[in-house]
Amino acid sequence: xxxxxxxxxxxxxxxxxxxxxxxxxxxxxxxxxxxxxxxxxxxxxxxxxxxxxxxxxxxxxxxxxxxxxxxxxxxxxxxxxxxxxxxxxxxxxxxxxxxxxxxxxxxxxxxxxxxxxxxxxxxxxxxxxxxxxxxxxxxxxxxxxxxxxxxxxxxxxxxxxxxxxxxxxxxxxxxxxxxxxxxxxxxxxxxxxxxxxxxxxxxxxxxxxxxxxxxxxxxxxxxxxxxxxxxxxxxxxxxxxxxxxxxxxxxxxxxxxxxxxxxxxxxxxxxxxxxxxxxxxxxxxxx
DNA sequence: AATACCATCAACCGCCGCGGC
DNA sequence: AGCCGCGGCGGTTGATGGTAT
Numbered sequence: 001x002x003x004x005x006x007x008x009x010x011x012x013x014x015x016x017x018x019x020x021x022x023x024x025x026x027x028x029x030x031x032x033x034x035x036x037x038x039x040x041x042x043x044x045x046x047x048x049x050x051x052x053x054x055x056x057x058x059x060x061x062x063x064x065x066x067x068x069x070x071x072x073x074x075x076x077x078x079x080x081x082x083x084x085x086x087x088x089x090x091x092x093x094x095x096x097x098x099x100x101x102x103x104x105x106x107x108x109x110x111x112x113x114x115x116x117x118x119x120x121x122x123x124x125x126x127x128x129x130x131x132x133x134x135x136x137x138x139x140x141x142x143x144x145x146x147x148x149x150x151x152x153x154x155x156x157x158x159x160x161x162x163x164x165x166x167x168x169x170x171x172x173x174x175x176x177x178x179x180x181x182x183x184x185x186x187x188x189x190x191x192x193x194x195x196x197x198x199x200x201x202x203x204x205x206x207x208x209x210x211x212x213x214x215x216x217x218x219x220x221x222x223x224x225x226x227x228x229x230x231x232x233x234x235x236x237x238x239x240x241x242x243x244x245x246x247x248x249x250x251x252x253x254x255x256x257x258x259x260x261x262x263x264x265x266x267x268x269x270x271x272x273x274x275x276x277x278x279x280x281x282x283x284x285x286x287x
Numbered sequence: 288a289a290t291a292c293c294a295t296c297a298a299c300c301g302c303c304g305c306g307g308c
Numbered sequence: 309a310g311c312c313g314c315g316g317c318g319g320t321t322g323a324t325g326g327t328a329t
Contacts, residue, residue: 014298014299015297015298015299015322015323016297016298016323017297017298035315036314037314037315038313038314038315050314050315051299051300051314051315051316052298052299054315054316055297055298055299056297056298058316059297059298060297060298087318087319088317088318089317089318090316090317090318101316101317101318102296102297102298102318103296105318105319106295106296106297107296109295109296109319109320110294110295110296111294111295
């Protein structure tokens with residue numbers, strides 16, 4: 001037997017969240033910021049486990065979440081990214097800032113999987129090159145790292161921009177009656193505080209440490225980008241609407257064109273393969 | 288109108304990685 | 309080095325609403 005589930009603890013409630021619970025959670029996060037989820041149930045009195053609180057916040061209450069139908073552009077992005085990254089929903093969702101990983105995963109499972117299956121049934125499926133799949137793994141990991149570093153940088157930079165603005169007044173006395181409106185209510189709070197800073201303190205210490213983090217992140221991004229020019233081309237290609245699902249050859253072309261640096265660990269294999277092919281051709285000619 | 292079936296999505300569960308001790 | 313707890317992730321479940329019969 002493994003560790004018992006967190007909801008097995010005495011009195012822990014499970015199931016759908018009520019608007020009242022949402023308000024309690026949002027109020028707490030307004031005051032303390034997201035994070036330290038372990039403390040949330042005890043500090044708020046919510047009969048929910050820390051995991052449940054975090055999930056509710058990240059998937060539903062967090063400001064900036066877009067709900068409702070996915071656009072065609074988003075759909076294509078998900079399909080392309082899923083083809084490249086596999087079921088790494090968090091990584092895929094990082095390309096769709098307004099969508100949560102849970103949303104992307106649900107949308108994939110309920111809509112896209114079915115859609116693709118129908119499409120595949122309707123067309124003669126081209127067998128994917130095994131080599132290109134393996135080859136893609138290294139690029140996937142590196143690209144995900146770059147995306148995450150970029151996001152971190154953007155967040156750090158936006159924090160600095162936000163911090164320099166005069167803070168707007170927070171509305172803490174009025175709450176929406178429905179859970180759906182709560183995240184909208186938080187917009188004002190979001191603008192006046194940081195996503196990375198626990199509270200809207202605005203202290204010099206906080207600002208300095210944020211700037212330091214920004215510099216570190218920037219260095220990290222520059223270093224990664226220097227190694228991964230092909231992946232940046234990949235990013236623009238991914239976002240290109242003209243791209244069709246399963247274009248492994250296009251992917252490989254983009255990864256190799258105009259790139260003199262040997263950053264591809266699989267390059268040697270390719271060269272060996274090419275040599276083998278040339279030798280084979282020579283032998284054929286001799287025959 | 289009643290029932291069965293299907294689709295959707297919020298929430299749960301278990302596992303894993305990481306950091307602190 | 310090993311253990312423990314926390315946070316994050318992906319797979320899965322189950323409640324609910326919609327549609328077909």
